[in-house]
Amino acid sequence: MHLLNLKTIRIFYTIAAAALILISGCGSDEKVPETKTDTSKKDTVSGTADTKSSPGKDFFYMKSSSNNIACADCHGDGTNSDRPLTKYFSDIKGADKRKSTYLGKFTGDDVKKTAGGATLCWEAYMKMKTPMTPEQIELLNGYYASLDTNDTQSEVTYETIALPQEDxxxxxxxxxxxxxxxxxxxxxxxxxxxxxxxxxxxxxxxxxxxxxxxxxxxxxxxxxxxxxxxxxxxxxxxxxxxxxxxxxxxxxxxxxxxxx
Ligand code: HEC
Ligand code: HEC
Structure with a gap:
């Protein structure tokens, strides 16, 4: 029931946000990320005044047009802990500063080039058919960097038997x-x-x-x-x-x- 309530609230906020955009005459000069996916379901519940919308954030919250999941459904950015899966996967705060991600799968320059490995998530978990574009990768790196964090870990580590190979x-x-x-x-x-x-x-x-x-x-x-x-x-x-x-x-x- 708790989930249902959240859903109702989310729908309500989405409608309210859409109405606001209409009223304000779409006067914003913010750029919408260039993809065909649906941006209408971005997080409007936990967003507060100090976590304003930005193209990078919109991209992070955008549901995949293929299977309807968003980065923000799995990863925390410090404002979305109400999404239950964020407890199980790495936070993206500070991801742009890591030396190695995905438990060593991406290192050195590849961390920036893949937005910390997000390009893999995009194809595997969001089932996107076309690879992430360099512009989208840049949006994500920019979003990571925009988040306030003391997290300067060079690598996030954890215990798994799935990486580096299935054991x-x-x-x-x-x-x-x-x-x-x-x-x-x-x-x-x-x-x-x-x-x-x-x-x-x-x-x-x-x-x-x-x-x-x-x-x-x-x-x-x-x-x-x-x-x-x-x-x-x-x-x-x-x-x-x-x-x-x-x-x-x-x-x-x-x-x-x-x-x-
Ligand atoms: C279905 C859940 C899911 C979705 C959706 C998803 N990821 Fe991931 N992501 C994972 C898993 C699982 C890992 C590897 C384990 C971990 O880091 O928690 C991972 C790893 C990462 C890492 C590496 C973290 C590190 O330092 O090792 C980054 C960065 C990342 N994802 C960003 C993204 C971004 C950005 C998106 C959206 C484009 C995204 N992910 C979509 C599940 C997901
Ligand atoms: C991000 C979405 C997602 C989450 C979260 C998720 N699953 Fe799945 N699960 C899938 C998908 C997609 C498949 C099908 C995989 C395939 O065959 O391509 C699947 C397949 C399965 C299967 C095999 C189904 C079959 O008929 O053979 C089991 C069992 C399963 N999941 C259990 C779980 C359990 C338990 C959890 C929670 C601990 C979980 N899943 C969390 C997406 C998810």
Missing amino acids: RAKLKTEQAEILKLTGDPVNGENLFNNACGLCHGENASVKKVPSIIEDFDGNVKSITYNVRFGDGAMPFYKLNLLSNQDIADISAHILKINGK
């Missing part, structure tokens, strides 16, 4: 461990709503995602595989942010609602 042996160990745990479906439902609901839940808004809340024929092992390695547009989850017990709980919930 199949470790996956097997994890699957065996998770199978031994007893999952709590009630906690699992909460976790599922937060960590998976945007894409797989009853009110999921991301498109081109298989339903796992009905007719799911997977099991604990396959759920663990997807969560730890990611799959296509599905991101991988870190060991330190989603534990094996969490996966056991989420699995218990998914299997329960599927009558297993």
Whole structure:
């Protein structure tokens, strides 16, 4: 219900913002990022006077025309912690100053050239068919740099078995461990709503995602595989942010609602 409320508020603000733009006669000289994607759903709930709209910010909040997800749905910029997935993925504050991103996949000049690896997210997670343009990359680097931050880490590190390569042996160990745990479906439902609901839940808004809340024929092992390695547009989850017990709980919930 909480999510529904947020949605209603968001729609209300979007309409209010659209009305304001109409009233003010589109007099703004701000440039809209050059893409065919929908810019009408930019974040208007958490935006405050000191985080004014800018072309870089608009781009960061723009929903993909392919599957309806935005950078801001997964990554925090300091104002969008109300979006549940931002808890699971790196903050972009200070990303322009990092020496290495994506756990070493991008280093040196490539950090700037890929907007910290965002070009990969654009194609993998937002399913955009055409690569990000140099102008869009510049918009993002500019947006990172515009954010107030004390974060001067040269690299963000975390625990995963998905990078630098998928570690199949470790996956097997994890699957065996998770199978031994007893999952709590009630906690699992909460976790599922937060960590998976945007894409797989009853009110999921991301498109081109298989339903796992009905007719799911997977099991604990396959759920663990997807969560730890990611799959296509599905991101991988870190060991330190989603534990094996969490996966056991989420699995218990998914299997329960599927009558297993
Ligand atoms: C479905 C969620 C998702 C979306 C949407 C997404 N990303 Fe990512 N992004 C990830 C994941 C997963 C990683 C790797 C793990 C991490 O850094 O949290 C990542 C990594 C990154 C990194 C590297 C962080 C570091 O220092 O290692 C940056 C920068 C980034 N994304 C920016 C963006 C931008 C900008 C967009 C929009 C064009 C975007 N991402 C869209 C999930 C997403
Ligand atoms: C950003 C959207 C997104 C999020 C968040 C997400 N998934 Fe997925 N998930 C997908 C997509 C897209 C696929 C299909 C992958 C493919 O085959 O290309 C998928 C596939 C799956 C599958 C395999 C489905 C099948 O029928 O084989 C499972 C299981 C799964 N996800 C579980 C989860 C769980 C558990 C979470 C939360 C911890 C989660 N997903 C979070 C997008 C997402």
